[in-house]
Amino acid sequence: MRYILLLSFLTLACTSMKVPANKPINRMVAHRGAFKKNGFPENSIASLREAIRLGCIGSEFDVRMSADDSLVVNHDEHYHDLDIEKTTYSALLPFPLSNGEKLPTLREYLIAGMEDNRHTDLVLEIKPSGLGPERARAIVDRVLACVKEVNPSYNIVYISFDYSMCLRILEKIPMAHVQYLNGDKNPDQLKEAGIRGMDYNYNVYKKHPEWIPRAKALGIVLNVWTVNDLTLMNDFLKQGFDLITTNEPEAGLKLK
Ligand code: MG
Numbered sequence: 001m002r003y004i005l006l007l008s009f010l011t012l013a014c015t016s017m018k019v020p021a022n023k024p025i026n027r028m029v030a031h032r033g034a035f036k037k038n039g040f041p042e043n044s045i046a047s048l049r050e051a052i053r054l055g056c057i058g059s060e061f062d063v064r065m066s067a068d069d070s071l072v073v074n075h076d077e078h079y080h081d082l083d084i085e086k087t088t089y090s091a092l093l094p095f096p097l098s099n100g101e102k103l104p105t106l107r108e109y110l111i112a113g114m115e116d117n118r119h120t121d122l123v124l125e126i127k128p129s130g131l132g133p134e135r136a137r138a139i140v141d142r143v144l145a146c147v148k149e150v151n152p153s154y155n156i157v158y159i160s161f162d163y164s165m166c167l168r169i170l171e172k173i174p175m176a177h178v179q180y181l182n183g184d185k186n187p188d189q190l191k192e193a194g195i196r197g198m199d200y201n202y203n204v205y206k207k208h209p210e211w212i213p214r215a216k217a218l219g220i221v222l223n224v225w226t227v228n229d230l231t232l233m234n235d236f237l238k239q240g241f242d243l244i245t246t247n248e249p250e251a252g253l254k255l256k
Pocket of ligand 1: 032125
């Protein structure tokens with residue numbers, strides 16, 4: 001995220017240096033990778049590589065833990081009708097993604113993210129657990145251990161709908177860049193907790209427009225999901241959002 005903040009600063013600096021006014025501003029986070037335009041599976045390594053190739057500022061993906069404590073990259077609770085949390089990794093493996101890739105582990109995904117990556121931070125969503133708070137803590141701890149082991153060359157932004165997971169990340173790594181997803185905390189509450197970013201559904205900002213200037217005043221990073229409509233995207237960019245999480249990064253990257 002240091003990179004994102006640095007880039008935001010440089011963008012501002014460049015603006016004041018009067019670089020061409022039509023230079024696109026890159027604030028695009030590819031939601032589940034850049035999957036849509038090329039028909040890649042969501043959360044596939046192919047979609048991650050495409051987000052990196054496009055030069056998105058971030059590429060988001062979802063992490064869950066299997067019954068035998070393997071971290072896998074998948075959005076839904078179920079994978080091929082199997083409840084991931086109650087299924088072993090080896091029982092998930094016979095089912096490839098629609099492009100033939102195997103279901104990626106977090107480790108494989110993090111390693112793939114280092115290839116030819118000069119611009120893209122990885123936005124790692126830890127999905128809530130249906131098995132209680134102890135399991136939720138164990139998932140966070142395992143994710144952090146995996147990231148530590150891989151030691152990626154890019155920055156990682158952690159996001160979660162589960163507030164206790166966000167707090168657990170910060171308990172283990174106080175300097176981690178964490179953004180909260182669920183839309184029920186105001187900027188002051190996030191600041192107080194050490195959460196660095198507000199990553200809310202666009203309807204939350206419509207309901208609480210006062211949170212936008214307050215977040216800016218507190219230095220909270222403003223991120224919004226999932227914005228696929230170009231008019232809406234433009235609107236958030238004009239309001240000074242730092243990041244736009246989208247299924248349409250190709251179109252967003254052309255916005256000026
Ligand atoms: Mg997600």
